[in-house]
Amino acid sequence: MELRTLLIDNYDSYTYNLFQLIAEVNGALPTVLRNDEVSWPELERRIAGGEWHNIVISPGPGTPEREADVGLSLALLRAQPHIPVLGVCLGFQALALAHGGAIAHAPEPVHGRLSAIAHSGHALFEGIPSGRRYAVVRYHSLLVEEGSLPPCLEPLAWTCGGHHALQLGTDDDAAGDASSGGSSSSSSSSGGGSPGRGERLLMALAHRTLPHYGVQFHPESIATGFGAALLRNFAALTWRFHGQPLPPLPPSLASKLPGPPGSAMPPRPWEQPAGSLRVHHRHLPGLLAAAGGSEGLFWHLFGGSSRGSGNCTAEGCCSSGGRLGGSSDPQADTFWLDSATPDRGRFSFMGGRGGSLWRRVEYRLPPNAADAAAAVAGSGGSLGGPQHAAANGAAAHLGSGGGSSRPPQGTLVLTAADGSEQRITTDFFGWLQALLASHCCRVSPEDAAALPFDFWGGLVGYLGYELKAECGGRAAHVSTTPDAAFFLADQLLAVDHHTDSIYVLALFEADSTSSQQEAQQWVDRVAARVQALAAARQAGGAGDAQAPAGANGSVLQPQANGVSRVQAVRGSAEQPPATKQQQQAERPPAGAFQLREGRQRYLKNVASCMQALYDGESYEVCLTTMLSRRGSVPPAQQLYGTLRRVNPAPYAAWLRFGAGSDALQLCCCSPERFLRGGRGGLLEAKPIKGTAPRSSDPEQDARAAAELAASEKDRAENLMIVDLLRNDLGRVCEPGSVHVPALMHIESYATVHQMVSTVRGLRRPGASIVDCLRAAFPGGSMTGAPKIRTMEIIDQLEQGPRGVYSGSLGFISFNDTFDLNIVIRTAVLHGDTLSIGAGGAIVVQSDPEGEYEEMRLKARALLRAIGECDGGGGAAPAAVDEG
């Protein structure tokens, strides 16, 4: 018989790590109920009805003393039910409180750090070492005062020594016996570990007569040792309580780990007969460098034409280029997902306005989304007070049956290549779910093998931060840019930087001959023009294409005989110096950037974050601000060309929605992957936490990287986000499949070193792309943890919307794969406004001035590129108002 567990979720971002651990130990998925999802009488009835064998109460933000923070958890414990209960962190504190114990502030908040634990040998810790060989991860600001414990509660475990971040060199044996908590060698560089001061803080307890237990630490963290052993001991105690012998361990779920091809792979959608779309493609091996590299190719095909004949300068390449919006903007509606560092990203994708399937998709949340979410939550008579009510709205709570309330209904506008518009009232993710269900491309296994990349056509664009209103958060601010914007791209080029190849692809409708013809003709035309471009360049006709942005552009002009010749174009792609100066003279002088939160306000916000951390409301807050300037927007092409040269990044992108002065233009050089869903169901997130400036002196630069790698503060920040991403993946992944193949690696970019981890899991069959996005958006590295409460804190501190910044951009392919970055290090050009978001994670060890500097550092590469486009020369960053 399998053990059935109820997991009560106190709106934490680690609940699904417990979910995964319990699933492994029990061999069955637990039921998850949020702490306000059902009434206590209903829950009591279900417990009495024998629905579960035991109950686990999750960690969470806030304090058990606030009813809204614990809801059902406290009601349950107060009722003293005769069923085994394990409280974790907030759940542990609620257990103590329910019996009259006192909650107080801990001597200091401890988040994402390890302590050694000594225990009394109670059955909950059977087989687990006590003392220096047992290190656990802690995320708490409050604690249970041992002196306050009533006689019915028995203390079981205590910290021995201090705490420290996960250390260098112990990554692979993730804790276990990794630490020697409190030894002076365990604390290093910035942030510093705590040497212990002889603290002996209460870490576990048990009720003397009821089967109720609690632990203050987090058994589910990646870096906690013996977490599964502890949950197994709780299972053993549960069996004993029910008078049953301990069953053998369920078969290991580790076999579900993504392994060699063929292992436990879900069905492949592109082989399903139902697919309504097909892909037509041509492979042009060995032509990429010859055609001018991806940059040369993009500017040539989509960079512009003096004739204004379309955004694809190869006339006829784009069936409708240039007509839409009546503009003469040759770059209207173009995209380039640009692996600007080919060693870190093999493929790039580019395109413009396409064929008959092509649409521009723009979505805006309703202006009153925040009120709507609060009203939905409030109407349920839930325990959640108004402050946290929004957490109930639009919940996307997989595996729990929760989240039945209707998400806010916004407006989606679809614009076709001929300019016709369709307006739909919908929520974005609901629309996306339906689109992906009805748009699936089927290709033969041979074609699937012949296309080594995942994007075969589908959506390219971004999800804005405020879409959190559809993912359990609320839309506190109204964005000036669309909350989501995509192209439904049916014609594109893919380039393979590793094999120097170009692929030309077009989607068509399986049951439409004209659609098929359109696709074939487009592919043939573009392939011919790429070949002609390469040939002409080799013949010396396009000497410019090797040059980085800043050199001349060129345009392909078809001739009567179908052979193209290459013609240099001045003033479209890049200007010669004289023209550039002229253009700068025509633009109004560049004003200073304004910080949305000036220095004083930013420092105050950091202090407010630290107060929230101190009060147990959050474990880590990603605080940001916006730098913006009006009236002087550099030419996007020049800016992007400069940016990808001065700060190449693996998840860089050019996106231009619309045309002319109304266009929304993104110039992105993000180093961070949010989430990728590959073929065969592999999900991968690569969260970044930990940033240090680079130095021009190689020795100092190497030292800075080494210091970052060893930094206590940054390692704790990174661990918290790794646990958060494990949680988010755990909501949609096969039990036992979530793993961390790379923990806290250092990657170096033009201006910064970054600490990067990799989290992977295998998507459960039946978990759609939209399920994955709802489970993980917005990326945890941009919110902090626990996500929902921390986003509420951010909403109160930041004085405006984040918009595109902090969201995700990339592709969602019609073959059930996707790859989205985190939108950081991105210039957003909209109308006459140029804006850049920047920020960083605030933790208890933060120094406000240091955080302000880190925010400035993150904007530096962009400001330099803008400075260069302003004509400030070289590295001069644009001025920033310190207001």
Ligand SMILES: C=C(O[C@@H]1C=C(C(=O)O)C=C[C@H]1O)C(=O)O
């Ligand atoms: C907030 C930003 O970056 C985020 C914060 C980081 C950090 O705190 O070290 C690192 C990468 C991003 O996840 C930004 O670049 O604006």
Ligand SMILES: NC(=O)CC[C@H](N)C(=O)O
């Ligand atoms: N992780 C948790 O459950 C934290 C509990 C509580 N909010 C504290 O900070 O102490």
